[in-house]
Amino acid sequence: MAAAIGGRRLLASAQVAGRVFYSAAATQEGLVKPPIPVFGIEGRYAHALYSAAFKKNKLDQIEKELNDFQKLLTAEQKLQDFLLNPTLRKDNKQALITDIMKKQNYSSMTVNLFAALTENNRLNRIDSIVKTFNRIMSGQRGEVVCTITSAKVLTDKRAKAVENMLSNFVKKGEVLKIDRKVDPSLLGGLVIEIGDKFVDMSTATQIKRTIGSLRESL
Template sequence: MAATRQLWRLCPRLPLVFSQGYASAAAAETVKAPIKVFGIEGRYAHALFSAAAKQKSLDKVEKELNDFQFALSKDSKLEDFMRNPTLNKTRKDAALRGVLKEKKYSDLTVNLFGALAENNRLTKTQSVIKAYQTIMSAHRGEVPCTVTTAKPLAEKHTKELEKSLQNFTTKGQVLKLDVKVDPSIIGGMVVDFGDKFIDMSTQTKIKKIVQTLKVGMS
C-alpha cells in the first residue's frame, strides 16, 4: 500500500496541494527509471514505474496497461468515454475503478487511472501508457531501431541486417528491430537507431542532386 500511496503523491494533482518540503521528501523515495521521459505523461509514467518497482510489479503493470491499450483500440465506446469532457470526473473515476477491479487489475494500475480521472487527464491515457512502455523497454536494455525501405526485405536480408546492427549495441543491450516499408523513398534505406539517424534513401540522394544543380545554375 505504501507504494500505491507514493504513486498518488508523485502524480501531478493540483500544483499547490502539497508543500515543497513534502514533495521533496516524496521525490527522495523514488526508484530512478533507466531513461527520462518528459512531459505530463512522463511524470505519471515515472511515478508508476517507481511505485511498481517497489512492489516488484513492473511486468504485471505493463501487461495490464498493454491490455487496456488493446481494449481502447477495439472499443470505440470506451475511447469516447475516456475523452468525453462533459462526464463528471468523479463518476468517471468510479466507473473505471469498477471495470478495472472486475478485470482484477492491480491497485497500482487502478490508482493510476484514478489519478488521471481526478486531474482530468484521461485524454492522456495513450501517451502515459506509451511513456511507461518506453521506460520498460529501456529497463530491459532494449535498443529501438527502425529501418525503412522502399520494398519489403526478404527474410534472409532482414536477418543479415539485424545481425549487422546488433554489432553496434553494447553488452547487456538487446536490439529491437522494426522494419517498415515506404515506397516514397524510392530505394535504399533510412535507419533510425537510438540517437543516430542515417538517411541512405534514393529520394534524399535525388533531392541533394537537384539542389546541387540549382546552385550551379544560379
C-alpha cells in the same frame, strides 16, 4: 444502496490516490531512476509508475496491465470515444475506468495512474505513456529497441543484413529488439531509430536535400 455507497467510496479513494500519484509525477521527488532517460509529460507519468512498481516488485504485472488496457481501448472504439470526449464529466470517466479495472483485478497503481490522468485531462496521453513505459521496461531488460522503416517489406536476406549491421551498435549484455515497419512515402532506402538515435537514409529525404541544395545554388 450499499453497493452505490461502496462504489462512491471506491471512486473517491481512487481520485485521492490519483492526486497523490500526480504529485509524485510532477515533482519527481523520491523516485527510482529509470534505466533510460524519458522526457515530457508522458515521461513524468511513466517514470512515476515505474518507480512505484519497482518498489513493489510489480513491474511485469504493471506492464501487462497497461498493455491489456491499451488493447481494450483499441478494440472498443465506443469506450475510447467516451474517455477522450472532453465534454463529459471526469468523475463518470473515472467511475467507468475504476469499475473495469477492479473487475479485472488490476493493481491499485494502475488504477491510480488512470485516476491521475482523468483528473488532469491527460487521458489523450494514454498511448504515449504506455509506449514510454514499454521503452523503460525494455531498458530494464537490457533491450535496445530498434525500429527499421522501409518503403516496402524487406526480403529476409536484406533484413538479416541490416540487423547484423545494427548489432554492432549494442553493448555487451544488451539485446537488440527489432520492430519493422513499412512506409511507402519513403520511396526507397531506410529510416532507422535505435535507442535515442535517428538516421534517415530514405530516398524521399535524399530528394528533398538535393532539391534544397539546387535552390540554394540558383
